[in-house]
Amino acid sequence: ETGVTQSPTHLIKTRGQQVTLRCSSQSGHNTVSWYQQALGQGPQFIFQYYREEENGRGNFPPRFSGLQFPNYSSELNVNALELDDSALYLCASSLMEGANNEKLFFGSGTQLSVL
């Protein structure tokens, strides 16, 4: 049990629709990262938020966007869904404090299927 919760656990959408995924960070953590894990692949970094500001972004198009709220919970929004967006989306929280930011606590993920 990591203390990181994601909702919903499963979601089915159709191509072209928009989706919002939610993440509640572990208590005391100020940083959240989002990852896309396609079937049979390792997690791919989407972006990271630190104290409500985007703090790094991977190789994903602008239709992937996010928010971090004052309570450090977070949302991942994906517009104009494509079939290849079908994947497990993982949220990870951490405490960025000086140089100690290496331990990530992952949620169980949201399985998104785009039909």
Added chain:
Amino acid sequence: GNSVTQMEGPVTLSEEAFLTINCTYTATGYPSLFWYVQYPGEGLQLLLKATKADDKGSNKGFEATYRKETTSFHLEKGSVQVSDSAVYFCALTSGGSYIPTFGRGTSLIVHP
């Protein structure tokens, strides 16, 4: 850029067998190396890590040694249990970034 290569799975073993999962990496500078484990239906959990050459990370009977000369970080366990069945991911961070680059994962299946 950074990359991590893991052996293809699934790895299928009988209980109490010896486990090795190979991992090699390419990175700039001096990376930190990690193994994460993902049990069915769960997110990833950090299993062990090593931050400099010749360091050995260990946890729950698993070990991995940071080998700079061979750019490897192979995961080993002397006697696996059914409960070790999971997907194992090798990962690294480097260049001052704390965002890990993951390998594709290796599925381990342990039979009674």
